[in-house]
Amino acid sequence: MTRKALSQALPLIPSSVMIGVFFLIPFVLILLASVATLTPEGDMAYGFDLSHFERFLSWFYIQRALFSAGMCALIAVLSLLIAFPFTYMLTTFSDRAKKIWLIYILAQLSLSEVLIAFSWQILLSRTAGLGNILEWVGIAEKSFAMAPSAGAVIAALVYLAVPFAVLLLYPALSRMDRSLIEAARTLGTSPLRSFFTIVIPVNRSAIVSSSVTIFVLTLGAIIVPQVLGSPEHWTLSVLITDQAIFNFNLPFASALAVVLLILSASVIGLVMRFSGGEK
Amino acid sequence: MTTSLTRRHFLGTVAAAGAATLAAPSISRAASRTLRVGTYGGFFEDSFKEFIYPDFTAATGIEVQSIAVPTGEAWLVQIKNAARAKSAPTDVSLMAGVPRKRGADQQLFRRLDDSKIPNLANLPEHFIERYDDGSLYAAGAVSWYITLCTNTDEIADEPQSWNALWDPANKDLIGLLALPSNSYLLEITAATHFGGPDILQTREGIEKVFAKLEELVPNVRLWYRDEGAFQQALQDGEIPMGQYYHDVAGLAAAEGFPVRSTFPKEGGVLDSGYWIVPEHAEPVDEAHEFINYICQPEIQASLSRNVGTAPVIDPALTDLTAEELAAVSSSQAPILPQYHIYKEHGEWISDRWNQMIGG
Numbered sequence: 001m002t003r004k005a006l007s008q009a010l011p012l013i014p015s016s017v018m019i020g021v022f023f024l025i026p027f028v029l030i031l032l033a034s035v036a037t038l039t040p041e042g043d044m045a046y047g048f049d050l051s052h053f054e055r056f057l058s059w060f061y062i063q064r065a066l067f068s069a070g071m072c073a074l075i076a077v078l079s080l081l082i083a084f085p086f087t088y089m090l091t092t093f094s095d096r097a098k099k100i101w102l103i104y105i106l107a108q109l110s111l112s113e114v115l116i117a118f119s120w121q122i123l124l125s126r127t128a129g130l131g132n133i134l135e136w137v138g139i140a141e142k143s144f145a146m147a148p149s150a151g152a153v154i155a156a157l158v159y160l161a162v163p164f165a166v167l168l169l170y171p172a173l174s175r176m177d178r179s180l181i182e183a184a185r186t187l188g189t190s191p192l193r194s195f196f197t198i199v200i201p202v203n204r205s206a207i208v209s210s211s212v213t214i215f216v217l218t219l220g221a222i223i224v225p226q227v228l229g230s231p232e233h234w235t236l237s238v239l240i241t242d243q244a245i246f247n248f249n250l251p252f253a254s255a256l257a258v259v260l261l262i263l264s265a266s267v268i269g270l271v272m273r274f275s276g277g278e279k
Numbered sequence: 280m281t282t283s284l285t286r287r288h289f290l291g292t293v294a295a296a297g298a299a300t301l302a303a304p305s306i307s308r309a310a311s312r313t314l315r316v317g318t319y320g321g322f323f324e325d326s327f328k329e330f331i332y333p334d335f336t337a338a339t340g341i342e343v344q345s346i347a348v349p350t351g352e353a354w355l356v357q358i359k360n361a362a363r364a365k366s367a368p369t370d371v372s373l374m375a376g377v378p379r380k381r382g383a384d385q386q387l388f389r390r391l392d393d394s395k396i397p398n399l400a401n402l403p404e405h406f407i408e409r410y411d412d413g414s415l416y417a418a419g420a421v422s423w424y425i426t427l428c429t430n431t432d433e434i435a436d437e438p439q440s441w442n443a444l445w446d447p448a449n450k451d452l453i454g455l456l457a458l459p460s461n462s463y464l465l466e467i468t469a470a471t472h473f474g475g476p477d478i479l480q481t482r483e484g485i486e487k488v489f490a491k492l493e494e495l496v497p498n499v500r501l502w503y504r505d506e507g508a509f510q511q512a513l514q515d516g517e518i519p520m521g522q523y524y525h526d527v528a529g530l531a532a533a534e535g536f537p538v539r540s541t542f543p544k545e546g547g548v549l550d551s552g553y554w555i556v557p558e559h560a561e562p563v564d565e566a567h568e569f570i571n572y573i574c575q576p577e578i579q580a581s582l583s584r585n586v587g588t589a590p591v592i593d594p595a596l597t598d599l600t601a602e603e604l605a606a607v608s609s610s611q612a613p614i615l616p617q618y619h620i621y622k623e624h625g626e627w628i629s630d631r632w633n634q635m636i637g638g
Contacts, residue, residue, distance in 0.1 A: 043359075043385060055626070060634050121508065127515040145517060148501060231457070231502050231637035239633065246458050247629050248352040248381065 033254035044250055052255035061239075061256070068235040069263055071150075072218045075157045076211040082158070083165030084207065088199060090166070091174045102170070108163040117227040120156040121147055124228070152228040157221055161214045168213060172206030173199075208275040216264050236260050313342040314565040317354075317372030319552070320347030323421075323586065330585040335572050341565050352378045358387055358557050367557035371566040373420050374555045376618040377460050382555065383408065383416055384622070389556040390414040395567035398574035401592040405615055408553060418570050419591035421582060422551035424525040424542070424608060425456075425463065431537040433519035441471040441543045443520065445495045453495070454509045454521030457502040459632045460621045462522060463548045463614070468492045470545040470614045479617050482624055486631075493635050502636055513538055522548075526587040529606050542609040549613035551591065583607045 037049040056062070090101055123129050124146035131143035146152055180202065184194040200207070222237045236256060244253035316332070318324045324347045332343040346369045348354045355378040361368045374382065382388055393399060393415050399407060406419025427438055433452075444453055444467075456462030468488045469476050478484035500518050503509040510527065512518040514536040525547060528540035554573070556566045572578060579590040580597040589608035590597055604610075621628060 055630070058630070060630070060637075064637070118508075125512070125515070126517050226457075226504055227508060231633070234637060242458070242629070242633075245351060245353065246460065247625060248355075248378070249626065249629075252626070 030254045030257055033250055034258045036251045036254075038249060038251050049251070052252045053259075055252060056255060056259055061236075061259075064234070064239060065236050065259060065263060067233075068219060068237070068260075069267065071154065071233075071235065072157075072215045073267075075154055075161060075218045076214040078154070078158045079161040079165045079214050080207060080211055083162050083169060083210075084200075087166050087169040087173050088195070090170065091176070102167075105163045105166050109167075113160060113221060113223045116156055116160055117224045120152060120159070120224075121227055124152050124155075147228045148230045148233070150229065150233050153225050153233050156224045156228055157218045160221070160224065161218055164217060165210050165214055168210035169203070169206055172203050176202055204275060208271055212268050212271055215267060219260065219264055236263075312340055312562075312565065313344055314371065314562055314569055315344045315346055315369045316569065317346045317348035317369035319350050319373060323373075326586040330581055331573070331578065334578075334581075335569065339565075339568055339572065341568060343569075346372070348372055350375055352381070354378065355382050355387070358382065359385065362387055362558055365559050367560040369557065370560040370562050371554055371556050371569050373552040374417065375552055376550065376616055377621045379408070379417055379553050379555065380618045380622050383410065386410070387558055388416040389558050389560060389563065389566075390416060391418075391556060391570070392567060395564070396571040396574065398571045401574050401576065401579075401596055403591075403593065406551065406553075406591045417553040417555045418574065420552045420554045420573065421586065421588035422549055422591055423588055424547035424549055424613070425522050426525045426528065426540045426547040427543050428513060428521060428523040428525075428528045428538060428540045430513055430516040430519035431539050433516040437539060437541055438520070439541070439544055441467050441545050443543075444498060446498070449498050449520060451498065451500050452518065452520050453498045454501040454503055454512060454518040454523075455499055456522060457504045457636070459628050461550075463550070463616045464492055464522075465489070465620070465628075466614050466616055467522075467545070467548060471543075476615070476617050479620055482627065485620065485624060485628065489631055489635060496635060499636075526607055530587070542611055544611075546611050546614045547609055548616065549589070550616055 032046055033044065034052060035048050035050060037045045037047045037051075039045050056065075090098060093101065125131075126143050126145040129143070129146065131140060131146065134140035135143045176199070180198050181194050184198055185191070189197070219235070220237055221235065222241050225233055225235045225238050237260065240253050240256045240260070243249045243256060316327070318327045324345055328345050332345065336342055348369065349357075354372070354374065357368050358372075359382075390410065391414070396415075396418065399415075399418060402419055406422075407415065408417035409415050427441060427443065429438060443449060444455075455464065459465060465479060465485065465488050466476060468491050469479050472491050473484075473488060478488060501509060501512060501521075506524070506527070509518065509521060509523060510531065513521060513523065513528075514531060516537070523540070525540045525542075528538050531538045532540070554570050556563065560566060573582075574592065576590075576592060576596040577598070579592050580599050580603075582588050583590055583597070583599055583606075584603060587607060590599070594604050594608065594610070
């Protein structure tokens with residue numbers, strides 16, 4: 001028995017050690033840094049100092065944290081609204097068409113956040129952007145700049161997130177038992193109604209896990225909010241970068257990172273509990 | 280078999296390492312006239328390699344090993360970590376204003392001997408940095424100006440004062456750098472509205488300057504971190520006014536873009552990089568020789584022509600023509616960054632700033 005357990009556990013050791021070394025140790029270092037003291041010379045001394053968390057507890061930083069969470073939740077919802085119907089339709093395509101679409105979507109993942117941010121900046125500018133098309137069509141009187149704005153940040157991050165959403169939803173949707181829909185249809189349910197009463201509930205766990213992934217993914221975005229947003233649209237991640245790189249305050253940057261971590265962990269926990277509780 | 284092979288391999292490695300260690304003293308003796316010089320990676324480093332180092336080697340016989348270094352605080356962290364291991368990542372290197380101040384507080388830079396750098400006399404006082412005990416630790420290396428830049432198509436009348444940033448007529452038209460310690464807007468505000476930097480020496484004074492600075496926030500369209508993003512918008516006229524680098528704006532204008540760089544009557548902001556020698560750097564004499572070499576008028580002129588930086592010495596000492604000088608600097612008194620306030624009140628300035636621009 002012990003031998004069997006051992007033989008099962010043995011293959012897991014290398015990966016566990018890897019994860020332990022590469023994820024756990026940096027995490028512990030961040031925790032230690034977040035309670036370290038900043039010496040007057042600008043150096044860091046390990047200790048137990050909660051002043052960095054106290055500094056976070058001002059309305060400004062709390063507001064930034066809430067804004068970041070709210071915006072990323074909105075982006076997760078918008079990405080799912082776009083990706084879910086698309087993926088559902090994709091699963092009904094021919095194998096060849098499916099393959100081409102999936103390769104195309106996979107290729108989108110190779111675009112970095114930097115490229116996406118700067119492309120959207122051009123797309124939303126007054127001189128070379130969409131405004132000119134609106135002017136030409138006659139919707140707008142004169143071309144105008146659409147960035148920096150909250151809409152620009154959200155649009156670019158949704159653009160960044162949709163391919164991930166499609167790839168996360170695809171396995172579940174393609175495995176879905178189509179006979180459920182057929183049964184509903186033969187019993188007289190409209191296509192729209194069967195989509196809402198069958199397709200969505202059946203794939204609930206895939207929807208939950210992909211929205212959580214997108215939420216966490218966009219929470220870490222730093223380039224898009226900087227390039228396409230005004231300072232009031234900068235997320236907590238941008239402030240962390242500022243503190244770590246420009247203000248040389250690693251303890252405060254770590255404290256903000258810990259807050260961000262707690263924030264995303266509690267959102268994930270809540271969502272999991274909420275979606276699990278309904279079962 | 281496998282074991283013995285591995286072992287032999289191991290022994291071989293040890294032997295090679297041992298040989299290398301034994302050989303090391305002779306290698307370092309043979310190459311004792313080399314100097315590792317760190318400059319900001321990219322255009323800066325390339326220009327130094329092309330225009331400065333070959334002549335330096337020809338003049339002194341010291342070989343230069345060029346090392347690309349980061350611009351900001353990250354470089355100080357590397358120097359500090361190396362110092363813990365009693366080594367130095369370069370023998371002499373460029374260091375920006377604010378981290379230079381922090382590094383000096385931690386005594387990370389070697390004390391330099393004035394008498395070995397006679398050309399130091401060419402430098403004005405604000406380019407010579409000393410520890411409290413009076414010993415030299417940094418000398419001005421290169422400097423550049425931040426000026427008021429405008430798009431000539433959109434802004435017909437050239438603004439004459441930084442006060443244009445506060446003009447209600449410029450609502451939503453302005454681009455400014457996004458950080459207090461690279462925009463130097465506190466210094467600009469102090470020079471424009473409070474008669475100079477004296478007010479910045481106390482926190483109460485800085486608070487007053489912030490109150491004034493806050494008034495221009497509605498005029499700002501873009502708080503930029505990325506130079507490219509603002510330059511594009513300035514050239515297109517999308518954001519027709521803002522603070523920008525004089526040398527790059529000049530290059531854009533030379534390429535035919537409708538951009539002008541103005542030294543406002545209060546002066547342009549003169550930001551600088553300094554030469555420092557990390558505490559544990561070995562070739563100290565060579566480092567002194569290098570700094571002395573760069574402080575020569577003809578080398579400063581060459582830097583202005585080839586790298587686009589403003590001379591750190593009195594321009595009258597150089598053979599730069601009026602035109603060449605105008606391309607990189609101005610004869611007006613500059614606004615000097617108060618690097619020390621970002622160290623002394625760093626956290627508070629950063630929070631106050633974030634609230635001001637994002638609140």
